Amino acid sequence: MIETIHDWLYSIMPEGAASITEMVLIAVVYLALFAVAGLYLVLLERKVAAWFQLRLGPNRVGPFGLFQTMADALKLVSKELTSNDRIDKFLYNLAPYFVIVTALIALAVFPFSEQLQAFDINIGIFFLLAVSSMGVIGILLGGWSSNNKYALIGAIRSGVQTISYELSVGLSLLTMVLLTGSLQLSEIIEVQRTGGWLILQGHIPAVIAFMIFMIAGTAETNRAPFDLVEAESELGAGFHTEYSGMKFAYFFLAEFINMFIIASIAVVVFFGGWLSPFGITDEITWFPQFIWFLIKVLGIIFLMMWFRWTFPRLRIDQLLTLEWKYLLPINLVNIVIMALIVWQNFIIKV
Numbered sequence: 001m002i003e004t005i006h007d008w009l010y011s012i013m014p015e016g017a018a019s020i021t022e023m024v025l026i027a028v029v030y031l032a033l034f035a036v037a038g039l040y041l042v043l044l045e046r047k048v049a050a051w052f053q054l055r056l057g058p059n060r061v062g063p064f065g066l067f068q069t070m071a072d073a074l075k076l077v078s079k080e081l082t083s084n085d086r087i088d089k090f091l092y093n094l095a096p097y098f099v100i101v102t103a104l105i106a107l108a109v110f111p112f113s114e115q116l117q118a119f120d121i122n123i124g125i126f127f128l129l130a131v132s133s134m135g136v137i138g139i140l141l142g143g144w145s146s147n148n149k150y151a152l153i154g155a156i157r158s159g160v161q162t163i164s165y166e167l168s169v170g171l172s173l174l175t176m177v178l179l180t181g182s183l184q185l186s187e188i189i190e191v192q193r194t195g196g197w198l199i200l201q202g203h204i205p206a207v208i209a210f211m212i213f214m215i216a217g218t219a220e221t222n223r224a225p226f227d228l229v230e231a232e233s234e235l236g237a238g239f240h241t242e243y244s245g246m247k248f249a250y251f252f253l254a255e256f257i258n259m260f261i262i263a264s265i266a267v268v269v270f271f272g273g274w275l276s277p278f279g280i281t282d283e284i285t286w287f288p289q290f291i292w293f294l295i296k297v298l299g300i301i302f303l304m305m306w307f308r309w310t311f312p313r314l315r316i317d318q319l320l321t322l323e324w325k326y327l328l329p330i331n332l333v334n335i336v337i338m339a340l341i342v343w344q345n346f347i348i349k350v
Helices: 002-012 015-052 068-078 089-107 124-132 135-145 149-180 185-195 203-220 245-270 289-308 316-349
Strands: none
Touching: 002 015, 015 068, 015 089, 015 245, 015 289, 068 245, 089 124, 089 135, 089 245, 124 149, 124 185, 124 245, 135 149, 135 245, 149 185, 149 203, 149 245, 149 316, 185 245, 203 245, 203 289, 203 316, 245 289
């Protein structure tokens, strides 16, 4: 279907115009995916929370409450945009867009299926780490420009937390890059087509890398039990205390899209991406590849939500101790062990 659209566009318009039209269509598709995924991940969060707390959750708007998040989005769009008098207007208005655009850029490199990938770059893992680490700049800008001490404290906490846990995210992914020998996401999936999921190929070091990645990834998204950035009992709403209406919605949606991004990275690097479980992709040709991808992503997202509704919030000193005294040393030892395993496999092949 994609090739048909491509050929049709190039047959009815000049090459330059067709290329620009394709880019616009791809951007529209990703924006729609962004909006729908954000809205329904919010609904999933509320349903999961209700399940853990033995209650019903949203069940009024639409069948089974399916349209509740749409009603919430319309409410946020219609709300008045308010702020205090002494904000830095330019940075205050820029911050939410900074957060949302960086999340959208990161989505572009994921291979949702063999044909469905907007940008297949040969340094995909490095690109994801670079782009995802830029989102914290929007949080810092929003907290500082709001002229609110609680927002500033939340922004500073976010900066410290991101700088700390970015190391563990990067090292856990680097452990798997050693095993595959490639930074390109499509090639990482191809390695798993014949040898099985990397979490199984890499043995114990791969399992440890996955566990560390999930802990650090949850911290990167500022979700409980690592939500010191927005600690309601201490800071009101943290870095977005002074935001309202659609600007607040941008921060809110970006958190859930970042959760989708972390889950997608885990699926591609550890669980075979769009490949079906147990190597049955070729046997079930009628089952769309992107459905396998989404099923795995939703499984990881459920695990992150399980974290939120199970563990109590950490103190800021406990948060940093966990990273610098435990996760980082374990990661460094783990990457050395993985390097030894890869070297031993290479010697055996030679």
